Amino acid sequence: xxxxxxxxxxxxxxxxxxxxxxxxxxxxxxxxxxxxxxxxxxxxxxxxxxxxxxxxxxxxxxxxxxxxxxxxxxxxxxxxxxxxxxxxxxxxxxxxxxxxxxxxxxxxxxxxxxxxxxxxxxxxxxxxxxxxxxxxxxxxxxxxxxxxxxxxxxxxxxxxxxxxxxxxxxxxxxxxxxxxxxxxxxxxxxxxxxxxxxxxxxxxxxxxxxxxxxxxxxxxxxxxx
Amino acid sequence: xxxxxxxxxxxxxxxxxxxxxxxxxxxxxxxxxxxxxxxxxxxxxxxxxxxxxxxxxxxxxxxxxxxxxxxxxxxxxxxxxxxxxxxxxxxxxxxxxxxxxxxxxxxxxxxxxxxxxxxxxxxxx
Numbered sequence: 001x002x003x004x005x006x007x008x009x010x011x012x013x014x015x016x017x018x019x020x021x022x023x024x025x026x027x028x029x030x031x032x033x034x035x036x037x038x039x040x041x042x043x044x045x046x047x048x049x050x051x052x053x054x055x056x057x058x059x060x061x062x063x064x065x066x067x068x069x070x071x072x073x074x075x076x077x078x079x080x081x082x083x084x085x086x087x088x089x090x091x092x093x094x095x096x097x098x099x100x101x102x103x104x105x106x107x108x109x110x111x112x113x114x115x116x117x118x119x120x121x122x123x124x125x126x127x128x129x130x131x132x133x134x135x136x137x138x139x140x141x142x143x144x145x146x147x148x149x150x151x152x153x154x155x156x157x158x159x160x161x162x163x164x165x166x167x168x169x170x171x172x173x174x175x176x177x178x179x180x181x182x183x184x185x186x187x188x189x190x191x192x193x194x195x196x197x198x199x200x201x202x203x204x205x206x207x208x209x210x211x212x213x214x215x216x217x218x219x220x221x222x223x224x225x
Numbered sequence: 226x227x228x229x230x231x232x233x234x235x236x237x238x239x240x241x242x243x244x245x246x247x248x249x250x251x252x253x254x255x256x257x258x259x260x261x262x263x264x265x266x267x268x269x270x271x272x273x274x275x276x277x278x279x280x281x282x283x284x285x286x287x288x289x290x291x292x293x294x295x296x297x298x299x300x301x302x303x304x305x306x307x308x309x310x311x312x313x314x315x316x317x318x319x320x321x322x323x324x325x326x327x328x329x330x331x332x333x334x335x336x337x338x339x340x341x342x343x344x345x346x347x348x349x350x
Contacts, residue, residue, distance in 0.1 A: 188234070
């Protein structure tokens with residue numbers, strides 16, 4: 001079974017294990033999702049599965065989407081997302097529910113982080129700022145010197161490209177890797193993962209099986225089966 | 226069900242029933258029985274102190290208990306719905322006129338004590 005779902009982040013709470021451990025968990029309303037397209041090597045040049053989430057009224061959708069989802073035998077769906085996978089084990093029109101994470105100890109959660117607006121270097125890039133005293137005036141949170149006017153070639157009229165400065169922060173695609181699956185609720189389509197997930201409450205998130213695990217988590221997965 | 230209600234429904238089966246603990250309020254002296262797991266063995270340790278703050282709702286409800294150990298103030302925050310808390314006993318009912326007794330942190334010596342709720346008995350704590 002392909003383990004990937006779209007869902008909404010609901011919020012955070014705490015969860016006590018049987019031995020009394022207190023785990024911070026994020027509650028995600030995950031799925032059910034419909035497989036709206038299965039891409040293969042011959043037609044598309046690569047293998048992937050496209051899933052759709054949340055049914056909407058046709059009049060709120062567009063004709064291309066209605067036609068696309070109709071091929072999968074589904075009403076139009078609000079969100080679609082692709083997951084690359086070799087020789088997928090699902091067919092067009094299949095429904096994926098939260099039970100696909102049964103036996104999967106770790107997942108990746110992808111989403112868009114909260115927008116922070118225009119922020120200075122201290123908040124955006126963890127600069128230290130200048131000193132509070134010793135003659136520093138009105139420059140306590142400034143980034144300091146940004147270097148000479150050197151281009152990427154060596155010398156030039158401009159500051160080096162990519163120089164870290166103040167600017168728009170947040171609202172980026174983020175991936176939280178290898179979050180532990182604490183539990184799931186089949187009836188309510190809820191998934192509980194340990195730790196934080198990008199975005200505000202109510203944000204769309206994409207959940208998939210963890211692609212890469214560190215040593216500790218890899219051995220934990222092995223022990224789990 | 227809105228978002229908050231859904232989250233609460235997840236944790237509702239972890240909540241302890243209301244009659245699990247006696248009624249206590251800020252200012253009371255409590256005995257908190259904490260389960261401690263050491264390897265295979267489990268034992269219960271009693272932590273006695275003054276309840277100086279209550280926070281949170283539902284599963285997030287916590288109490289802050291302050292006591293003096295070797296002349297040093299110690300505060301422990303217990304999540305009330307944690308399975309590690311076996312029991313809570315009220316030792317004394319103290320008279321407190323505010324909901325957070327953080328001023329006790331600055332108090333030294335006899336002034337650290339709270340008046341007993343049965344007004345006639347002064348400074349029982």
